[in-house]
Amino acid sequence: MTITAPAPPRDRIGQLLHHRTVLAGLVMLTAVLAVTIIGSAVYPGDPVTTHPLNILQGPSSEYPLGTDQLGRDVLARVLHAGLLSIPLGMMAITGGAIVGSTIGLIAGFLGGVTDTIISRIVDVLLSFPGLLIALLVVAILGPDSTSAVLAVSITATPSHARVARSTVLNLRSASYVEAARVSNTRTPAMLRRHILPNVRDALIPIFVIGMGNGIIVLAALSFLGIGVQPPAADWGVMLTDGVRSIRTTPLVALAPAVMMYATVLSINLLGEGLGEVLSRFRRTSYLGAE
Amino acid sequence: MTPPLLQVTDMSVTYTTPHGSVQAVDGVSLSVDNGEAVGIVGESGSGKSTVAHAILKLLPRSAQQDGRIMLQGAELSAMSDREMADIRGDKAGMVFQDPMTSFDPQRTIGYHLREALEAHRSEMTRAERQRVVVEQLRRTGLPEPEYQSNRYPHELSGGMRQRSMLALALENSPALLLADEPTTALDVTIQAQILRLFTDLLEDEGLGAAMILISHDLAVVRQVCSRILVMYAGRIVEDAPTEELFAEPRHPYTQALIRATPRAKTGGGRLATIPGRPPSLTGARTACSFRDRCAHAFDRCFEEDPQLLSTGGPRAVACFLGAESPLPPLSAEATHEEDARRDEGGPTEDEPMVVVVNDVTMTFHTQSTRSWTFRKQALHALRNVSVQVARGETLGIVGESGSGKSTMARIVLGLQAPTSGTVLVAGENPRKRRSKARTEQRLQAVFQDPHGSLNPRMTVQDAVAEPLKNLGMSSQNRDARVVELLDEVQLGRSYASRYPSELSGGQAQRVAIARALAAEPDVIVLDEPTSGLDISIQAHILNLLGDLQARHRLTYILISHDLTIVQHLADRIAVMHLGQIVEMAATAETFLAPAHPYTAGLLAAVPEIDGPGKPQPLVVGEPPSPLNPPSGCSFHTRCPIARELCQEVDPPLQPYRGGLVACHFAGEIAASSSRTEGRTEAS
Numbered sequence: 001m002t003i004t005a006p007a008p009p010r011d012r013i014g015q016l017l018h019h020r021t022v023l024a025g026l027v028m029l030t031a032v033l034a035v036t037i038i039g040s041a042v043y044p045g046d047p048v049t050t051h052p053l054n055i056l057q058g059p060s061s062e063y064p065l066g067t068d069q070l071g072r073d074v075l076a077r078v079l080h081a082g083l084l085s086i087p088l089g090m091m092a093i094t095g096g097a098i099v100g101s102t103i104g105l106i107a108g109f110l111g112g113v114t115d116t117i118i119s120r121i122v123d124v125l126l127s128f129p130g131l132l133i134a135l136l137v138v139a140i141l142g143p144d145s146t147s148a149v150l151a152v153s154i155t156a157t158p159s160h161a162r163v164a165r166s167t168v169l170n171l172r173s174a175s176y177v178e179a180a181r182v183s184n185t186r187t188p189a190m191l192r193r194h195i196l197p198n199v200r201d202a203l204i205p206i207f208v209i210g211m212g213n214g215i216i217v218l219a220a221l222s223f224l225g226i227g228v229q230p231p232a233a234d235w236g237v238m239l240t241d242g243v244r245s246i247r248t249t250p251l252v253a254l255a256p257a258v259m260m261y262a263t264v265l266s267i268n269l270l271g272e273g274l275g276e277v278l279s280r281f282r283r284t285s286y287l288g289a290e
Numbered sequence: 291m292t293p294p295l296l297q298v299t300d301m302s303v304t305y306t307t308p309h310g311s312v313q314a315v316d317g318v319s320l321s322v323d324n325g326e327a328v329g330i331v332g333e334s335g336s337g338k339s340t341v342a343h344a345i346l347k348l349l350p351r352s353a354q355q356d357g358r359i360m361l362q363g364a365e366l367s368a369m370s371d372r373e374m375a376d377i378r379g380d381k382a383g384m385v386f387q388d389p390m391t392s393f394d395p396q397r398t399i400g401y402h403l404r405e406a407l408e409a410h411r412s413e414m415t416r417a418e419r420q421r422v423v424v425e426q427l428r429r430t431g432l433p434e435p436e437y438q439s440n441r442y443p444h445e446l447s448g449g450m451r452q453r454s455m456l457a458l459a460l461e462n463s464p465a466l467l468l469a470d471e472p473t474t475a476l477d478v479t480i481q482a483q484i485l486r487l488f489t490d491l492l493e494d495e496g497l498g499a500a501m502i503l504i505s506h507d508l509a510v511v512r513q514v515c516s517r518i519l520v521m522y523a524g525r526i527v528e529d530a531p532t533e534e535l536f537a538e539p540r541h542p543y544t545q546a547l548i549r550a551t552p553r554a555k556t557g558g559g560r561l562a563t564i565p566g567r568p569p570s571l572t573g574a575r576t577a578c579s580f581r582d583r584c585a586h587a588f589d590r591c592f593e594e595d596p597q598l599l600s601t602g603g604p605r606a607v608a609c610f611l612g613a614e615s616p617l618p619p620l621s622a623e624a625t626h627e628e629d630a631r632r633d634e635g636g637p638t639e640d641e642p643m644v645v646v647v648n649d650v651t652m653t654f655h656t657q658s659t660r661s662w663t664f665r666k667q668a669l670h671a672l673r674n675v676s677v678q679v680a681r682g683e684t685l686g687i688v689g690e691s692g693s694g695k696s697t698m699a700r701i702v703l704g705l706q707a708p709t710s711g712t713v714l715v716a717g718e719n720p721r722k723r724r725s726k727a728r729t730e731q732r733l734q735a736v737f738q739d740p741h742g743s744l745n746p747r748m749t750v751q752d753a754v755a756e757p758l759k760n761l762g763m764s765s766q767n768r769d770a771r772v773v774e775l776l777d778e779v780q781l782g783r784s785y786a787s788r789y790p791s792e793l794s795g796g797q798a799q800r801v802a803i804a805r806a807l808a809a810e811p812d813v814i815v816l817d818e819p820t821s822g823l824d825i826s827i828q829a830h831i832l833n834l835l836g837d838l839q840a841r842h843r844l845t846y847i848l849i850s851h852d853l854t855i856v857q858h859l860a861d862r863i864a865v866m867h868l869g870q871i872v873e874m875a876a877t878a879e880t881f882l883a884p885a886h887p888y889t890a891g892l893l894a895a896v897p898e899i900d901g902p903g904k905p906q907p908l909v910v911g912e913p914p915s916p917l918n919p920p921s922g923c924s925f926h927t928r929c930p931i932a933r934e935l936c937q938e939v940d941p942p943l944q945p946y947r948g949g950l951v952a953c954h955f956a957g958e959i960a961a962s963s964s965r966t967e968g969r970t971e972a973s
Contacts, residue, residue, distance in 0.1 A: 175743035182703055182735045183757035184728045197747050
């Protein structure tokens, strides 16, 4: 049967924006970021000032989302926490992704003993739950936001390494890579033209989804008191504060939870959609008849 | 007159896609009588598979299916899914192309067969079922059926799986057997065995089942079927008894398709091709869908859509011209270029050897899957292989899967280092970074999967320019050269900005050929360059390769499982079996008088398009495992003339009548094969 050829991949941005899931994720993420950035700049409330006379209040015109047990403005804290939690989570995953994919690329490209050693280390790391590794790292380095970010980075490393490695292995036996080798394509050009662009497309979705996960793990560490330290506002820290009074003033815990949920959901939608579109780019077969 | 077994009336199948609705099958009517074997032939996209699936209502939900289907008086088209489940596997059996995907990998072969009995013969006891299963497997020629029925699909070879599939399809004695490309994935010797099995089971054993055999290969269908339906663009364009169809095709498409099929036994030369490509199946039909590719088209073909009409007797054709009278013959289209190439008759004696492979052995070490120890098993992919190829020559390498021919290609290309032995291309080891084979790109390759050999993210321009870039050519010169190369492979320059996903298989293979030509190489290794392409497209590519060789004095090493293709291009043929060359001789010699029984077996197994006759499975059984090759001559387990000596002594490759043969009894088989003799006399 003859079907018109799929839309050409030359307009990649256009194709991405046409994908419903990608679009939904983007719109949602933009909204979350806009609320966080503009809100924290415009809203006059201070996230750390305590108001001992106004503790655990419900919503009012003065405190739109009420106050916590130290009388701090919940809205101000939620907005400022976003400014901290989102960039920290992204930073952590970016670091882990860079290290992980480099390791994976090296393992896949060099092969042999290097590959065996790297792969076994990656296997060991993957066999522990991410949170456990993060806890271990923080336990060693001491509880503060820097070590929490480092911990989350380390949890993100093995998954990126594994995907990068397997993609390179697949590519190495691809006919077009062999054809390029026969045409005397040197290693740097080979990496630049054939390997890296394809590895990048395979990594982008797990990188994006990893960011959502990074934000959650970071919040979990803060929630346990070993991540971002109070009085700084962070969604995890806020949850710790909020759970104590969840029966009387649920907004204290609910506000950061909703923001986190919205952020992670939008990132996941985006990642999932990207994965779908990018795999479409990688498809080579032609749907039409001769 | 009794009503036909199967009657399909006005079947249409429409797919709804994001790009509009596609009419995959458009008003097909056909009937099959009891015990009749009908072939459906067409190229990819013709709708032949869709028809088969639609008959048993196996199409995905996205397909809209219309029309009436009557099987033995029951109207399938009106049945529910549950009622259809009772029909499938009982009144109608199916065999598909790849039996691996038709079996559940978690279940044994016997389980599948017992399950089908359980579903339709619930009154049988367990012991009875097992007995029937073994009986069925024995009938389809599976060796040691009791033992094999307890094995899992992946433990069986492709041929054995297809035999089991056939046993499964036939065990409830269906009235109709649907076989969709049942031998396409198999080696030619196994294909001959399976086709023979079909004819034996259907005709000789009086099974009484009718069969619909779907294939892209006219020769395969000719072996088995008594009537052939030719499909084009979702319609049946010709319906005729087999012999009449071949003797006098009435539809121009049938005529062109028969001409475009390469023949193993009638010499090389230029193949007829079909210009253009099949039409899009979207939108309404207002004219003949073959008009733009037809050699005989006239005014009416552009104005009116011809219907399938009887020409009197048992034939029908959808062509204004063919309905009236036999078609005029197609004009010969051999070019001077081609004639010149043939006249030269390959390289002359004093040409230098451009590729020298000397005593190459390749051993892979694989982890044994059956053993608890970590001991590795040695797989001998190549054993003491030596070949030399002269400048301007085409060496064809043929063999079944697992014969080592692809390993050979990789070693010549320098993609893999041999375990021992040497490879010289233009006097140097191609694996050496400074060798001319690499720096000047004297050596190039065209691979099997045309889409897989193009980076999906690179435009045609970038792909073809890559070798030039590596040579350090300026971007201006590169652009000019790419245009030149695209012209040379008969793709317009408008293709330069396309991506691989916008190319058909044939177009992608042209791009791969253009890329291989870019740096003006001496040697091109062609690894299965046309497998996976339709016959008319294959003809284009083969002609193109022939022309290019004549124009640029190229040396080809052509690797293929398909003898007919090798025949068309090769000056000399090396036949490989289990990592060894068993015969090497000039093409004409090899085809007229094969000296090695394996060569004779391969030749006899190729289905003949030019004459009736049953497939000849001269070579029996499956290829032995390269992990554990037989003692002595590695072919003795399958050889029709093997004797005691063959089990003990491995015959060396020695001169025989101008070629080289590794057989103790070289030439014996040629004299004993009547088909071979007939061929010799005919030519």
